Amino acid sequence: MPHRYTCPDCSISGAVHASRRGAERDQDAHRQTVHGGMSPPSGDRIGYAPPSSRGPVIAIGVFVLLILIRQLTGVAPDDVARWLGLI
Numbered sequence: 001m002p003h004r005y006t007c008p009d010c011s012i013s014g015a016v017h018a019s020r021r022g023a024e025r026d027q028d029a030h031r032q033t034v035h036g037g038m039s040p041p042s043g044d045r046i047g048y049a050p051p052s053s054r055g056p057v058i059a060i061g062v063f064v065l066l067i068l069i070r071q072l073t074g075v076a077p078d079d080v081a082r083w084l085g086l087i
């Protein structure tokens, strides 16, 4: 589940990490470099970060590209997999 570190005192948010541990590393680094190793006066938090909405758009784009390649060349992904000996 993706997590992100946020410091309201500095009005910043860290990168989205696949696990809570990654966001905790951002928290430790931010506290050390900006707040002298202490927690910010207003507190900080690690919360759930919803996944990007670009994922489904990218999947649809790849699917459309595969259909175009199949229509233009007659070569389908399963043909390539057979040629490579994967199936």
Ligand SMILES: [Zn+2]
Pocket (backbone or CB within 6 Å): 007, 008, 009, 010, 011, 030, 034, 035, 040
């Ligand atoms: Zn801060």
